[in-house]
Amino acid sequence: MKSARKIISFVSLLVAIIIPAGAGAQDGLIYDTEAITGSDIPVTYHLISTDDGLLTPIGFRKPDGDGPFPVVLFSSGNGGEGYEYIKDYSHNRGWTLEQFLSAGYAVAWLRYRSEVEVPVYGKESLVAQPWSGRPVFNRAPLEYEDAIRIIDYVRALPYVDSDRVGWMGVSHAGEMLMKITSVYGGLAAGIASEPASAGFMARGEVASVPEIGSEEYGEDGMSALETADSYDAESLQAAVKATHEAIDREIAMARINPIDTPIFVQGRSRDHNQPVFRVNYELLSEAGKNVEWKSYDHDVHGFVYVRRDSAGNYAPDKVQREAISDSIAFFNRYLK
Numbered sequence: 001m002k003s004a005r006k007i008i009s010f011v012s013l014l015v016a017i018i019i020p021a022g023a024g025a026q027d028g029l030i031y032d033t034e035a036i037t038g039s040d041i042p043v044t045y046h047l048i049s050t051d052d053g054l055l056t057p058i059g060f061r062k063p064d065g066d067g068p069f070p071v072v073l074f075s076s077g078n079g080g081e082g083y084e085y086i087k088d089y090s091h092n093r094g095w096t097l098e099q100f101l102s103a104g105y106a107v108a109w110l111r112y113r114s115e116v117e118v119p120v121y122g123k124e125s126l127v128a129q130p131w132s133g134r135p136v137f138n139r140a141p142l143e144y145e146d147a148i149r150i151i152d153y154v155r156a157l158p159y160v161d162s163d164r165v166g167w168m169g170v171s172h173a174g175e176m177l178m179k180i181t182s183v184y185g186g187l188a189a190g191i192a193s194e195p196a197s198a199g200f201m202a203r204g205e206v207a208s209v210p211e212i213g214s215e216e217y218g219e220d221g222m223s224a225l226e227t228a229d230s231y232d233a234e235s236l237q238a239a240v241k242a243t244h245e246a247i248d249r250e251i252a253m254a255r256i257n258p259i260d261t262p263i264f265v266q267g268r269s270r271d272h273n274q275p276v277f278r279v280n281y282e283l284l285s286e287a288g289k290n291v292e293w294k295s296y297d298h299d300v301h302g303f304v305y306v307r308r309d310s311a312g313n314y315a316p317d318k319v320q321r322e323a324i325s326d327s328i329a330f331f332n333r334y335l336k
Contacts, residue, residue, distance in 0.1 A: 059090035062106035067159035075173035112146035189334035230269035239275035267295035
């Protein structure tokens with residue numbers, strides 16, 4: 001059975017190589033298309049070339065018709081896992097994307113290589129030199145550079161409006177929005193939901209402050225559950241102050257100053273990283289950027305991406321519905 005699946009996958013790849021993603025699409029190919037349970041809109045898997053010639057997957061869906069459509073790209077976490085991750089999220093974390101599809105957006109789950117802290121982000125630009133007909137780089141490409149290649153690919157698709165592409169990222173993918181928009185202007189708007197932006201803001205060691213308790217991972221091994229009481233006003237103020245003091249402001253503001261993309265920072269009151277989320281917002285605001293803030297009271301990290309329950313159904317709660325309604329309203333202001 002495994003051999004049969006491998007043969008089918010190999011044949012699918014051969015077919016994909018001769019099926020271009022569409023006129024104008026750059027450095028990518030369509031690999032496969034699958035139906036989504038409970039939806040009339042299938043997912044099409046594209047494989048996109050990175051700067052160093054690897055392939056990274058996305059799961060793309062669009063409303064019926066030729067477009068061109070505004071697009072929101074969805075991502076979460078530290079990267080890695082590749083095609084199987086995209087398949088899982090396309091099939092089992094689709095409720096949020098369905099709301100955007102109903103609102104007239106094309107959507108895509110995307111993936112990039114795993115986050116690497118060395119070399120330190122922003123220390124040196126990626127430089128390519130030709131060597132024997134292929135590029136040789138001064139360092140390995142980083143995850144946000146994969147994301148930029150994906151964005152450029154999506155913007156070139158014939159059914160996409162290249163001026164109306166947005167990003168919604170959770171946790172490290174929220175930090176990725178900061179990294180991307182600091183060096184790249186191809187996004188019309190973005191949401192950083194629970195952005196783990198300590199690295200981007202050049203935060204050093206934080207002085208000891210009271211923190212809410214948390215569990216590292218939930219039962220699914222992926223969603224961090226932070227079920228303790230949320231910060232009270234006094235403890236949050238102290239933690240935000242300590243976070244500000246731990247940041248290398250010169251580096252942080254040098255990275256923030258080039259950003260020219262409207263950003264909605266979404267906090268979560270039951271997350272031990274809430275001070276980081278808030279300081280991310282405050283530094284953008286201090287720099288005069290077009291930035292919005294709202295915090296939600298929920299006990300699941302990544303709550304904006306609703307997962308199917310054990311019966312295969314989606315059961316979003318009131319807070320999740322509110323957050324996605326706010327998110328669509330935000331993108332409507334800049335992408336519609």
